[in-house]
Amino acid sequence: MTNAKILPFLMFQGKAEEAMNFYVSLFPGAIIEDLARYSADQPGKEGSVRKARFTLGGQTVLCTDSVVQHDFTFTAAFSFFVECGSDDEISRLYDTLSAGGVTPMPLNNYGFSRKFAWVSDRFGVSWQLNLA
Helix, strand or coil, X not given: CCCCCCCCEEEECCCHHXXXXXXXXXXCCCEEEEEEECXXXXXXXXXXXXXXXXXXXXXXXXXEECCCCCCXXXXXXXXXXXXXXXXXXXXXXXXXXXXXXXXXXXXXXXXXXXCEEEEECCCCCEEEEEEC
């Protein structure tokens, strides 16, 4: 048995703080718990996010601005699944998260859910929205 804690970790290329602030603004009770920035003597761009911790719906998420430029980005193989409690909530989240992003599955009844959407936000992070 292990005492390891497993957390999602999002790696951005210069947009970590903007994305984190955006996500925290969407969910009641969401907070930024910790934010450490790169200083001038560290390998990342000064002032960018070295490591941050924020909480959405009780789920702790870590994020960073990568010091290494890379050709990969987020993939739809990983997504945040949000169980929405009302039509207003799912519509608000759909409109906000899909703005500037991509909607592989627009808000609709797909048979397995009376209201569901899959969006990739403007940062490339995928979200599944389901009306519970």
